[in-house]
Amino acid sequence: MTAQLDQTDLLDRAARLVEAARRAGADAADALSVRKVALSVDVRLGKVEETTRAEGDDFTLRVFVGKRNASVSANVLGNPAEMAERAVAMAKVAPEDKYAGLAEPERLAMDPPDLDLLDTAIPGVDRLTEMAGEAEAAALAVPGITNSAGGSARWALAGLVLATSTGFCRAHIGSNFALSSTAIGGEGTGMERDYEYVLKTHLADLPPPAEVGRLAAERTLRRLNPVSIPTGRMTVVYDPRVATSLLGHLAGAANGAAVARGTTFLSRSLGEAIFPASIRITDDPLRKRGLGSRPFDGEGVAAQPLDLVTAGVLKTWLLDSAAARELRLETNGRAVRAGASTAPGVTNLTLLPGDVAPEDLIGGISDGFYVTDILGAGVNLITGDYSRGASGVRIRNGQLAEAVTELTMAGTLQEMFRNITVANDLVYRMAVNAPTVAVEGMIVAGR
Numbered sequence: 001m002t003a004q005l006d007q008t009d010l011l012d013r014a015a016r017l018v019e020a021a022r023r024a025g026a027d028a029a030d031a032l033s034v035r036k037v038a039l040s041v042d043v044r045l046g047k048v049e050e051t052t053r054a055e056g057d058d059f060t061l062r063v064f065v066g067k068r069n070a071s072v073s074a075n076v077l078g079n080p081a082e083m084a085e086r087a088v089a090m091a092k093v094a095p096e097d098k099y100a101g102l103a104e105p106e107r108l109a110m111d112p113p114d115l116d117l118l119d120t121a122i123p124g125v126d127r128l129t130e131m132a133g134e135a136e137a138a139a140l141a142v143p144g145i146t147n148s149a150g151g152s153a154r155w156a157l158a159g160l161v162l163a164t165s166t167g168f169c170r171a172h173i174g175s176n177f178a179l180s181s182t183a184i185g186g187e188g189t190g191m192e193r194d195y196e197y198v199l200k201t202h203l204a205d206l207p208p209p210a211e212v213g214r215l216a217a218e219r220t221l222r223r224l225n226p227v228s229i230p231t232g233r234m235t236v237v238y239d240p241r242v243a244t245s246l247l248g249h250l251a252g253a254a255n256g257a258a259v260a261r262g263t264t265f266l267s268r269s270l271g272e273a274i275f276p277a278s279i280r281i282t283d284d285p286l287r288k289r290g291l292g293s294r295p296f297d298g299e300g301v302a303a304q305p306l307d308l309v310t311a312g313v314l315k316t317w318l319l320d321s322a323a324a325r326e327l328r329l330e331t332n333g334r335a336v337r338a339g340a341s342t343a344p345g346v347t348n349l350t351l352l353p354g355d356v357a358p359e360d361l362i363g364g365i366s367d368g369f370y371v372t373d374i375l376g377a378g379v380n381l382i383t384g385d386y387s388r389g390a391s392g393v394r395i396r397n398g399q400l401a402e403a404v405t406e407l408t409m410a411g412t413l414q415e416m417f418r419n420i421t422v423a424n425d426l427v428y429r430m431a432v433n434a435p436t437v438a439v440e441g442m443i444v445a446g447r
Helices: 010-022 082-090 125-140 208-223 242-252 256-263 321-326 356-363 413-418
Strands: 028-043 047-065 066-076 143-164 169-185 192-200 232-238 282-283 306-310 336-340 341-344 349-351 365-381 386-394 398-410 421-424 437-445
Touching: 010 028, 010 047, 010 082, 010 143, 010 169, 028 125, 047 082, 047 125, 047 242, 047 321, 066 082, 066 413, 125 143, 125 208, 169 208, 232 242, 242 306, 242 349, 242 365, 242 413, 242 437, 256 321, 256 341, 321 341, 356 398, 365 398, 386 413, 398 413, 413 437
Parallel strands: 232 365
Antiparallel strands: 028 047, 028 143, 047 066, 143 169, 169 192, 232 437, 282 306, 282 349, 336 341, 365 386, 386 398, 398 437, 421 437
8 A cells, every 4th residue: 555655656757758748849748647546345235245446547648839739648658758759749730729838837836735635544345344334234224214225435545646847746645435325215116215425535534334324314214205396486495415516506607718618607797796795605725634625736736725706796717727818817726637638627615604504594484495306407507597306305384394306496597696595504525515505586396
């Protein structure tokens, strides 16, 4: 395991790729090395169903010749000179892209901070099997649970090395641990299922497996004997697990590349109020042990927190270097690298909590819908039109009532953002986090 944690060799290989590219005639270049290792165990009805281990290194060289660029990727790094020559030859015949290029040297993270993203206490197969089994057993022990779709425990390691021809050569590495359980309740055509899934960067931060199983069972039981409701306008309350989807839509619409293309309904909204004045949405890559944390972005730009929305006002776009150049702005370190591709993205995106408790938020609703699961992808970020399938629980006279299924929620993101109320129950579960939120005036269509 020590060898897998040591990225010295990857740093050396990335630097050699960049040097080879310059010798082959590239005006500029960067090299990305990614190391991934994962071990997972799936258990069902007390027996191990599958144990999986995967590991490997990937290498990507990106070269620039004038305003032209090209990339070459490999799973095994052979001769750096041959790889560089292929990339340069491809770049010479590629179309020009006047916005592509490396990040400015003065923006690079030459002294990146330690964000405590790596846990070196790695569990083996026996420990993962025990954790998965405990989670499933706890779910099956809850009265009303009739079957199990299994429990799962996983450990993974991900390391990244980036070297550029402007002198940047840095690495970061992190671990994550996942634990899940899926429970089944009911019989025959009345069966329902739900799950609990937890992901952390450190093993000690995971909740007890029994808690994971119990929550999966409780969510399953809440879905039994569902009914439909008549079509109408009502307040929709998003469980924190699905409230994050609204942040995802915001991030997509505030993506600088989409703004530059004119393919977002927010393209003319910078500096305008798009939420109530109480709303603040941050993106913080420097949060310790954060699942989206990173000391530098996919171009090596130093990571810095930013407010995407302050007092309801859209303050900035999400920018990498190319999008920033096209919009005549400066990158804010949001480049996400996936092999040869670089695009703006988010790190730890968070809707900060409000002042009202979730039970009080629900208590003020005479007729509404508490959504726990969302289906489909009916969101148009060009127009803001929103239509998603959903299931959850009816809100009747301020109380959660019967389970509800086969609904469609519709509206526009513009209206939804303006009519949002935020509860105070924020918990950091994933890289994108939100508390319970209520959206007034949505159209809910039943069968």
